[in-house]
Amino acid sequence: MSSFALAYVLAQLFGARTVGLYQIGFTTVTLLATIAVLSQDVLLVRKIAPLLKEGSFAEATRHFLGARRLVLLLGAALAGFAAILAFPLAEFGLNDGEVAPFILALAPAVLLLPLMRVHNALLRCLGRVKLSQSLEGVFYTSFGILGLLLLWAVSDRIVPIAAPILVTIGLGVSVAMSFGFTREHLREWSQGGASIAPDKKSGAWTAAAPIISHAGHWIILLAIAAQLGADDAGIFRVGVLICMLMQMIKSSFATMAGPYLAQAAKEADQWQIRKVILIAGGIGLAIASPVGVVAVLFPEAVLKLFGEEFESGALALQLLAIGQLFSVAAGPVGAALIMRNRERTVLLVEVIAVGAGLLTATVLLPLWGLAGAAMGLLVADLLRNSINGFLNWSYRPT
DSSP states (O other): OHHHHHHHHHHHHTOHHHHHHHHHHHHHHHHHHHHHHTTHHHHHHHHHHHHHHHTOHHHHHHHHHHHHHHHHHHHHHHHHHHHHHHHHIIIIISSOTTHHHHHHHHTTHHHHHHHHHHHHHHHHHTTOHHHHHHIIIIIHHHHHHHHHHHHHHHOSOOOTTHHHHHHHHHHHHHHHHHHHHHHHHHHHHOOOOOOOOOOHHHHHHHHHHHHHHHHHHHHHHHHHHHHTOHHHHHHHHHHHHHHHHHHHHHHHHHHHHHHHHHHHHHTTOHHHHHHHHHHHHHHHHHHHHHHHHHHHHOHHHHHHTTOGGGGGGHHHHHHHHHHHHHHHHHOSHHHHHHHTTOHHHHHHHHHHHHHHHHHHHHHHHHHHTHHHHHHHHHHHHHHHHHHHHHHHHHOOOO
């Protein structure tokens, strides 16, 4: 919701081009951050949720410290890579030098986002789900919005680069807060001893699927920017962000379901896993339907809220909304497979889905424009959730 609000503020203050520049920068650093976290947040939930239930607090602490150290090292290295990548990508990849400052301003997020995610994984295992969701998905973008509105109130001229700078500062504050909330528990539980090295191999297999998914979105966005311009990239991303209101609902339910799926998988309780998927998907669809139905039936009216130049993305918004409604209804089918240690299966499904989506977008983008790119994401959503759902329902524990 806060990312949607930030896009709205950017559209009102600066227009579609600045929305596009910001989204190119943010999508780039998000992809690198997904690599840096190496799914340690997911593995932590799978590992320490049962440990905390059993009262093995010291062991849970050592697992957490090992995961945090890994993402700190990877995040720092990839943040430097983002800074180095900024100008070549902007100048030679997109032929638009204005992209580079946005990537540079957001580069620290490559380190900060993974740190926040591992801390919030611990908070979720402690039952503090609302707090973790507020820090991870609300606080730092809200900080950016409030900062922009304050600048607008005191100045007649606001430079667009203020947006990524404010978001990065807000992200830093959010990470500091997550450190503070978890430190008390870690001190209480620690009984000395070295941290336990994280399972990098399993993390890599688990991370591969979301990395491929993020890469697919990133490649499509860059293709739009290169072929149609940053303005159209901004229009497309607004459509994606509107639909991410529905994706946020699915992610929230998947996050809350994570510890329950982990426990059910440990006990090989197939019925409980199916029950969690059905409940999460059903409730999620009920909550997401109003947004999806409005986006499908009245796309021009929705996009016009951002400005008249955004109305050209109406058909793209309809296609994106259909894909997200299907995804929400499917429930946390990918997360359920991961909790069953079937990371390689999820990866294979993601390769198929994203590959088909990219092929579709590549063929249709020159013909249909933004709608062609949206059709690519729709194809990926349909394949991903259909295959993962089938695998969950046909699964037989060994």
